[in-house]
Amino acid sequence: MSPDDLLYTKEHEWLRIAGDGGTVGITDHAQKELGDIVYVELPKAGTKFDSGETFGSVESVKAVSELYIPVSAEIIEVNDDLGSAPEKINEDPYGAGWMIRIRLLNKNETADLMSAEEYDEYTSEEKE
């Protein structure tokens, strides 16, 4: 069961909302599918993205995948620790493996995201 205090995208990012701000990472399901992550490319603080745009990429021993921003946002902070320790994404995807902190530019967009229950159902369907 995915943490129920988060919102989820179909591309397997999670969003934790606190006031006007939020934190974004990839889900446990995503890190398992990717396998050992070896490199993460993240944007600079201050960059703005529209909902669904690519904000970076994550590279595992198997493949490179793009990261999609769940909502329109400005980047406030980037998890620099991932540069030297990308394995944190595998070890603790919802904690130390967070990727970016954002300021939400349009809070209404969160309505398009999935709850934990919906996300778990979505990933179990995707498997079949």
Added chain:
Amino acid sequence: MSKPERTSTHFSMNESLLFEEGSPGRCAFDLPQLDVPRKEMSELMDPELLRSEIPGMPELSEVDVIRHFTRLSSWNYHIDLGLYPLGSCTMKYNPKINERMARLEGFALAHPYLPGEMIQGALEVQKTLENCLAQISGMDAVTLQPAAGAHGELTGILMVRAYHQSRGNPRKKILIPDSAHGTNPASAAIAGYVVESVPSNNRGTIDSGELRKLVNDDVAAIMITNPNTLGIFESEIAGIAESVHAHGALVYMDGANLNAMMGITRPGDFGIDVLHINLHKTFTTPHGGGGPGSGPVAVKKVLEPFLPYPVIQSNANGSYSFNYDRPHSIGKVKAYNGQFGMHVRALCYILANGAEGLKEVSEVAVLNANYIRSKLKDAYALAYDSPSLHEVVFSDRLQARKDVHVWDIAKRLMDYGFHPPTVSFPLIVPGAIMIEPTETESKQELDAFIEAMLAIEKEAEQNPELVKSAPHTTRVGRIDEAAAARKPVLRWRAGG
């Protein structure tokens, strides 16, 4: 299984680095006596920049170096040693007659700056190869310049851009199916286009309904691989080309899989405007480090004015010359009109086979892939039921139930003495195992490979740990790929 120990210096299962060998004073060369006055280096350049010693530099004799590299070369897996079933790569045998022809003095020693009139034979080789490739692909004109497949893609898309530009608008987008090689979107992006992905349907081919929704007047071209990277023929290709053309867009074909269709069908006959051809795949020139590669691009008449210059011209008197007077050309994309040695090899292969021979090549390539498919389809899950052409894609779905994955199967194959097939590609198949035997393999070699795959399937069922910890018989066991990528050791340092 334990690793064989080093039993003597003449039977070593390991080889030191050159930096760890040698002895002070050993030397591999002896220069003749100077017949001019000797000058000190410090007189010739700033002494500050000179160093007296290079730490850790090994001193070696000629025989030390020769034996080191000869031993290492015997560790290689290569096409002269056995089956090399990398899907999408067409690792066919490279006939030795090609090498002999490429080494003829007139070809091998011709200086690249010789004027056209002194290299008529070389120009005839290139022009003849252009004509052969045009005939095989059903296109109107060919450039031999691009140095590899992806270089050919970029050249082709730059011509597409020049074509649209000449009509007033370069357009914005290139459509690419989700099963494509990663080089396709990379080439389109480098040529300044936005890439839009076209989904595949449940038969593993392009969803033509979705495609029709995506194509509009912003689309410059679609890039299609046919047969696609699943080894499946895009049976709706003519209709797809028609709907793309209806919007004024062009159709690019990645010719990576041309080995499946020579003499059977031609891209030029099913609506393709431009394609690249990998001489190092279909036409038996060596791959990779044994290369270089070569990726000629063939075009229809509408794109001919944009070909890279110079183009080789056949003159009325039977001579050949370079024509640089090409005002609409995208320019030169490679020095010296491409990898000439590869052009000699490819032409040699084409002429040795002839039209009938090349058709048989494709027929046997398809037969071999389908032989493997029929023998393995009960042991490994087929990714798609659609008929296979020259390659077949399985998934590790059945083995994954025992937590044995595609990379475990690939590594275990090395214990059976085979180079693994392509794995984890195409990306739309989870746990993909992509096998392309090519036509140059005998039934005996295919049977040995099939036996190995079937044995691994049994092991995965009965003793999954054996497969998951493979390889066991290689000089180096399973490496920690994540650690190697996260903390790479990129250079040797004296004293470790």
